[in-house]
Amino acid sequence: xxxxxxxxxxxxxxxxxxxxxxxxxxxxxxxxxxxxxxxxxxxxxxxxxxxxxxxxxxxxxxxxxxxxxxxxxxxxxxxxxxxxxxxxxxxxxxxxxxxxxxxxxxxxxxxxxxxxxxxxxxxxxxxxxxxxxxxxxxxxxxxxxxxxxxxxxxxxxxxxxxxxxxxxxxxxxxxxxxxxxxxxxxxxxxxxxxxxxxxxxxxxxxxxxxxxxxxxxxxxxxxxxxxxxxxxx
Amino acid sequence: xxxxxxxxxxxxxxxxxxxxxxxxxxxxxxxxxxxxxxxxxxxxxxxxxxxxxxxxxxxxxxxxxxxxxxxxxxxxxxxxxxxxxxxxxxxxxxxxxxxxxxxxxxxxxxxxxxxxxxxxxxxxxxxxxxxxxxxxxxxxxxxxxxxxxxxxxxxxxxxxxxxxxxxxxxxxxxxxxxxxxxxxxxxxxxxxxxxxxxxxxxxxxxxxxxxxxxxxxxxxxxxxxxxxxxxxxxxxxxxxxxxxxxxxxxxxxxxxxxxxxxxxxxxxxxxxxxxxxxxxxxxxxxxxxxxxxxxxxxxxxxxxxxxxxxxxxxxxxxxxxxxxxxxxxxxxxxxxxxxxxxxxxxxxxxxxxxxxxxxxxxxxxxxxxxxxxxxxxxxxxxxxxxxxxxxxxxxxxxxxxxxxxxxxxxxxxxxxxxxxxxxxxxxxxxxxxxxxxxxxxxxxxxxxxxxxxxxxxxxxxxxxxxxxxxxxxxxxxxxxxxxxxxxxxxxxxxxxxxxxxxxxxxx
Ligand SMILES: [Zn+2]
Ligand SMILES: [Zn+2]
Ligand SMILES: [Zn+2]
Ligand SMILES: [Zn+2]
Numbered sequence: 107x108x109x110x111x112x113x114x115x116x117x118x119x120x121x122x123x124x125x126x127x128x129x130x131x132x133x134x135x136x137x138x139x140x141x142x143x144x145x146x147x148x149x150x151x152x153x154x155x156x157x158x159x160x161x162x163x164x165x166x167x168x169x170x171x172x173x174x175x176x177x178x179x180x181x182x183x184x185x186x187x188x189x190x191x192x193x194x195x196x197x198x199x200x201x202x203x204x205x206x207x208x209x210x211x212x213x214x215x216x217x218x219x220x221x222x223x224x225x226x227x228x229x230x231x232x233x234x235x236x237x238x239x240x241x242x243x244x245x246x247x248x249x250x251x252x253x254x255x256x257x258x259x260x261x262x263x264x265x266x267x268x269x270x271x272x273x274x275x276x277x278x279x280x281x282x283x284x285x286x287x288x289x290x291x292x293x294x295x296x297x298x299x300x301x302x303x304x305x306x307x308x309x310x311x312x313x314x315x316x317x318x319x320x321x322x323x324x325x326x327x328x329x330x331x332x333x334x335x336x337x338x339x
Numbered sequence: 340x341x342x343x344x345x346x347x348x349x350x351x352x353x354x355x356x357x358x359x360x361x362x363x364x365x366x367x368x369x370x371x372x373x374x375x376x377x378x379x380x381x382x383x384x385x386x387x388x389x390x391x392x393x394x395x396x397x398x399x400x401x402x403x404x405x406x407x408x409x410x411x412x413x414x415x416x417x418x419x420x421x422x423x424x425x426x427x428x429x430x431x432x433x434x435x436x437x438x439x440x441x442x443x444x445x446x447x448x449x450x451x452x453x454x455x456x457x458x459x460x461x462x463x464x465x466x467x468x469x470x471x472x473x474x475x476x477x478x479x480x481x482x483x484x485x486x487x488x489x490x491x492x493x494x495x496x497x498x499x500x501x502x503x504x505x506x507x508x509x510x511x512x513x514x515x516x517x518x519x520x521x522x523x524x525x526x527x528x529x530x531x532x533x534x535x536x537x538x539x540x541x542x543x544x545x546x547x548x549x550x551x552x553x554x555x556x557x558x559x560x561x562x563x564x565x566x567x568x569x570x571x572x573x574x575x576x577x578x579x580x581x582x583x584x585x586x587x588x589x590x591x592x593x594x595x596x597x598x599x600x601x602x603x604x605x606x607x608x609x610x611x612x613x614x615x616x617x618x619x620x621x622x623x624x625x626x627x628x629x630x631x632x633x634x635x636x637x638x639x640x641x642x643x644x645x646x647x648x649x650x651x652x653x654x655x656x657x658x659x660x661x662x663x664x665x666x667x668x669x670x671x672x673x674x675x676x677x678x679x680x681x682x683x684x685x686x687x688x689x690x691x692x693x694x695x696x697x698x699x700x701x702x703x704x705x706x707x708x709x710x711x712x713x714x715x716x717x718x719x720x721x722x723x724x725x726x727x728x729x730x731x732x733x734x735x736x737x738x739x740x741x742x743x744x745x746x747x748x749x750x751x752x753x754x755x756x757x758x759x760x761x762x763x764x765x766x767x768x769x770x771x772x773x774x775x776x777x778x779x780x781x782x783x784x785x786x787x788x789x790x791x792x793x794x795x796x797x798x799x800x801x802x803x804x805x806x807x808x809x810x811x812x813x814x815x816x817x818x819x820x821x822x823x824x825x826x827x828x829x830x831x832x833x834x835x836x837x838x839x840x841x842x843x844x845x846x
Contacts, residue, residue: 111453116471132377140727173602206478209456245462245478
């Protein structure tokens with residue numbers, strides 16, 4: 107039998123363990139128990155608009171605020187994230203994204219497909235693009251790798267013009283206020299005709315980037331724009 | 340990046356050039372392709388006889404004795420254009436492909452299929468393969484070259500006296516130190532195994548040999564498995580060799596590209612070196628988990644010059660190494676601690692199905708009695724357990740008896756603070772997984788293992804664990820107790836090894 111290894115810690119997966127889980131969940135196992143226990147999976151009750159964990163499913167304060175802001179209301183129909191952004195996931199995503207250990211993305215495959223089928227069937231996935239400079243530096247687009255896992259093929263409908271700054275810099279207010287337009291609609295087959303677009307990205311922080319990405323899509327004929335992200339911070 | 344194999348005009352030998360460094364009148368033989376796809380790789384050219392480009396000393400200091408990725412350069416690789424074209428800087432593939440799908444990482448030596456992965460690469464618009472084994476040092480892919488220096492080697496700087504340390508060695512330490520010095524001075528490409536018990540005072544034994552090598556301008560590498568050890572050694576070496584350029588390399592250290600004559604590095608960091616050192620010391624050579632063995636050997640071999648001297652330091656030599664060195668009589672035993680007292684011998688204590696009991700929130704009587712006794716007598720202790728899960732279960736149980744007990748494990752974010760707090764005497768006992776088995780020194784403690792029969796406790800791990808006790812000359816007789824659910828070979832061998840060390844005649 108071929109030996110399987112935990113994708114994250116490279117420890118061999120025990121045969122007995124693997125078959126147990128296989129029996130219970132039909133999932134192909136690619137993480138050891140101790141690694142997979144460290145994920146905090148998101149599920150209802152949560153915010154209907156951004157998947158923030160809540161005591162009952164409704165709209166959270168942040169999303170209410172978005173809805174009341176003139177420039178930003180109505181841009182993003184819904185965001186769903188797979189996991190909350192705990193220390194473990196932060197380390198995992200940074201190894202994936204900044205160190206460039208692309209194989210790690212594989213651990214998101216199953217849950218991503220499940221969430222797509224459960225909440226977003228029929229939508230057209232569009233990965234959030236990187237600027238040319240960032241793509242050159244990193245050698246791959248982390249959102250695109252994830253989008254490859256979906257059961258339908260994605261469309262590269264956006265390009266990023268402005269070299270993005272580090273998300274973590276600047277206060278929340280600064281990030282929300284900036285009215286720069288980093289994304290441009292880019293489609294060879296012309297404008298959209300009312301499709302529901304699903305933006306794919308790694309992290310939902312304030313939702314600003316995703317809303318900025320939604321804008322050119324809506325202006326070019328998209329009916330609605332939602333997003334599916336790995337982590338909810 | 341993509342590369343070409345080309346012959347510049349008026350020259351005869353083919354060169355590997357980045358596609359972007361190609362001139363119009365170069366004669367292209369192959370490419371542009373990802374570097375791993377090139378067949379018939381040219382050897383580095385003879386050191387060039389043309390005048391080197393401006394600022395060449397800087398590039399020499401950066402790349403001599405190293406092999407760096409484009410992203411590891413402190414500038415864009417295009418700055419190296421004339422160096423590469425003249426042959427001062429040589430490029431070779433980070434990953435080579437031997438047969439179909441048989442990859443070999445040239446930086447870390449990884450050849451295991453499952454530690455490679457492929458992805459759609461934006462650097463060359465192709466599907467590239469990268470090495471997961473050394474990913475923490477930046478991604479090596481089938482399209483990334485490694486840059487090395489191929490120009491003149493920097494001349495050696497000799498000094499008169501370099502050793503400022505004035506301590507004295509015990510007769511046993513001196514004997515080992517003399518052998519080390521002899522090995523360093525006399526023969527080339529030789530090896531020596533120093534088999535020294537935990538607490539023998541290994542570092543001081545190295546000083547005279549280091550002094551000899553450094554005086555002659557030789558470069559010395561001390562490779563160790565742990566960052567903790569690098570941090571502990573740096574100030575001691577700085578005091579011992581104040582005039583020597585010293586670099587401490589570990590993940591996240593700022594000395595990363597600093598060209599030390601004496602380098603203390605975690606074994607991961609040694610991977611950036613190539614043909615750099617005349618003397619290589621491998622500390623705790625047994626500390627590496629089985630799967631890293633090959634990778635370590637590769638890294639060290641790559642960092643060392645072909646005629647370098649290799650010295651292994653260990654308390655628990657692996658059999659193959661021991662036999663190899665015995666045959667050459669290249670082995671020195673230091674079987675007494677620097678304070679002259681024998682090693683504490685572990686006692687075995689039956690603990691029944693302690694695991695089952697613990698799962699139900701109970702501690703087996705034998706262990707509980709030991710614990711109470713420690714508390715009453717005020718003897719501090721470190722308790723080793725087989726896993727993180729057991730560590731937290733046991734901690735929860737023990738906290739009912741004594742609130743201040745904590746547990747610690749390898750990826751614990753508070754690890755440093757906890758170890759520090761224990762050292763400061765803020766708690767009488769500490770529960771730990773095997774991370775503290777070596778390197779970290781506590782004075783005047785006892786040691787217990789709960790679950791000594793577990794597979795993680797190999798012979799060498801147990802010898803190391805026992806070696807934590809009785810380190811202080813003021814309190815040289817620590818107690819070591821192995822609580823078990825069935826004696827294992829490893830436990831018996833560990834005991835035998837310690838007994839035979841203690842029986843051996845001292846000088
Ligand atoms: Zn794992
Ligand atoms: Zn919300
Ligand atoms: Zn590698
Ligand atoms: Zn590539």
